[in-house]
Structures are given as structure tokens and as C-alpha cells.
Amino acid sequence: MLELETLTVRYGKHLAVDGVSLTVAPGEVVVVLGANGAGKSSMLKAVAGMVPTAQGAVRLHSLTLSGMPAHKLANAGIALVPEGRGLVDRMTVEENLRLGATPPRARGSEAETMAQVFDIFPRLAERRGQIVRTMSGGEQQMVAVGRAMMSKPDFLLLDEPSLGLAPIVVGDLFKALARVRDTGVGLLIVEQNVRISLRHADRGYLLEAGRITGAGTAGELMTDDAVQNAFLGGTA
Numbered sequence: 001m002l003e004l005e006t007l008t009v010r011y012g013k014h015l016a017v018d019g020v021s022l023t024v025a026p027g028e029v030v031v032v033l034g035a036n037g038a039g040k041s042s043m044l045k046a047v048a049g050m051v052p053t054a055q056g057a058v059r060l061h062s063l064t065l066s067g068m069p070a071h072k073l074a075n076a077g078i079a080l081v082p083e084g085r086g087l088v089d090r091m092t093v094e095e096n097l098r099l100g101a102t103p104p105r106a107r108g109s110e111a112e113t114m115a116q117v118f119d120i121f122p123r124l125a126e127r128r129g130q131i132v133r134t135m136s137g138g139e140q141q142m143v144a145v146g147r148a149m150m151s152k153p154d155f156l157l158l159d160e161p162s163l164g165l166a167p168i169v170v171g172d173l174f175k176a177l178a179r180v181r182d183t184g185v186g187l188l189i190v191e192q193n194v195r196i197s198l199r200h201a202d203r204g205y206l207l208e209a210g211r212i213t214g215a216g217t218a219g220e221l222m223t224d225d226a227v228q229n230a231f232l233g234g235t236a
């Protein structure tokens with residue numbers, strides 16, 4: 001289980017994440033819905049050890065992670081697919097994937113994990129020698145997810161994976177993410193794209209100005225008035 005307990009992130013005086021508590025179980029897809037500036041990226045970066053936690057804690061299988069450097073978190077089983085993807089775009093698909101396999105927990109099983117990535121994303125298998133810069137946005141997002149999978153995470157964090165992608169590509173990406181979850185990995189996804197993310201999630205939370213203001217199953221949130229008003233223009 002991945003647990004965030006009253007997680008708080010500050011930038012100087014600015015409170016970006018204000019006491020967020022949530023859980024993700026192994027094999028569960030949890031989405032955090034929030035508008036621009038709600039604190040979604042800051043929350044994920046704090047879990048991944050890329051910004052400091054001001055208060056609260058992150059626990060993985062009851063082990064306290066907050067305060068650990070990012071490389072130790074990766075070896076504990078946390079992988080982040082950042083907004084903007086963070087790929088080395090002059091390198092090939094395969095080279096980018098290999099970069100994900102640096103934590104000690106991932107070493108020795110690179111070939112097996114890469115085969116799993118290529119099974120979930122056959123397009124990447126066809127294009128394993130292609131320079132990432134020359135690929136479409138959707139393909140690059142697949143590489144970013146594949147690279148995170150190469151670290152053999154227990155929990156995968158995704159920062160707005162649908163951003164800038166055409167609806168059909170987003171649909172394919174979420175179907176692939178469902179297959180990642182089927183391998184037992186828990187997914188924590190932050191999104192503004194309410195419909196598609198709730199369609200593929202088990203549960204969700206609503207994040208507004210750094211605070212959790214709603215929670216429920218994906219079905220409950222789809223018809224929740226607060227979600228409707230915040231994101232869907234009041235119509236179901």
C-alpha cells in the first residue's frame with residue numbers, strides 16, 4: 001500500500017499541497033483530479049522525492065519514504081512519469097528504456113522487463129531503434145511509461161499523461177495503463193482530463209488549492225456535483 005498522510009509542500013510561504021491524505025493499493029488505479037495550479041505536480045514530486053515534504057509522510061508497505069533521496073525512492077519501488085516526460089530525445093527508444101533500469105532492484109532483469117514493455121506497447125518494439133525526438137507525442141508518452149516500468153516499480157506515478165494528446169491516443173494510452181495495473185502495479189495518476197481518467201480508474205480524489213475536497217469511486221465521482229461543477233460544466 002502507498003499512503004500519503006497529511007502531505008504538505010511549501011515553496012517559501014506558498015502552500016502548494018496542504019495536508020493531503022490518500023492511499024493507493026497494489027493493482028489499483030487512483031486518479032487525482034485538479035485544475036491548473038491545484039498542486040497535482042507538487043504532490044507527485046514530493047512522493048517521488050523531487051521536492052521536499054514540509055510536513056506529513058509518505059509510506060510504502062509501512063516504510064516511511066519521505067526524506068529519502070529520489071534514487072532511494074526509485075529503489076524502494078516508486079517511479080514517476082513526469083509532466084513533459086523527461087526523455088533524452090536524441091537517444092533511441094531502447095536507450096531511453098535502459099535509462100529506467102538504473103535502480104539496483106531492476107538490474108539483472110532488464111531483458112525480461114523490456115519484453116514486458118514491448119508486449120504492452122508493441123509500437124515501441126517496432127520502433128526500438130528510432131530517435132525519440134522524431135516520434136509522435138503519443139509514442140513519446142509510451143516511451144516515458146516504458147522507461148518508468150523498467151525500474152520495476154510497485155507504484156507508478158503519472159503527471160497528466162493525457163496532456164497534449166489526441167483523444168484516440170489518450171484512449172489507447174489508458175488501455176495500456178490498465179495492462180500495467182494488471183501486472184500488480186498501483187497507479188497514481190493526476191489529471192485534468194476527467195472523463196477518460198475516471199473511465200479507467202477505480203477510485204479518485206478531487207484536489208482544489210492543495211486540499212482534498214472530495215473522494216469516491218470512479219462511478220461516484222463521475223456524477224458528483226463538485227466534479228461536475230469544477231470540470232464538466234455542470235452536465236453529466
Ligand SMILES: Nc1ncnc2c1ncn2[C@@H]1O[C@H](COP(=O)(O)OP(=O)(O)OP(=O)(O)O)[C@@H](O)[C@H]1O
Nearest residue numbers: 011014015016034035036037038039040041042043
Ligand atoms: N518551484 C516552485 N516555486 C514556487 N512555486 C511553485 C513551484 N512549483 C509550483 N509552484 C506553485 O505551487 C502551486 C501548485 O503548482 P503545481 O505545479 O503543483 O500544480 P498543478 O496542479 O500540477 O498545476 P499544473 O496542472 O498547471 O501543472 C502553484 O500555485 C504554483 O505556482
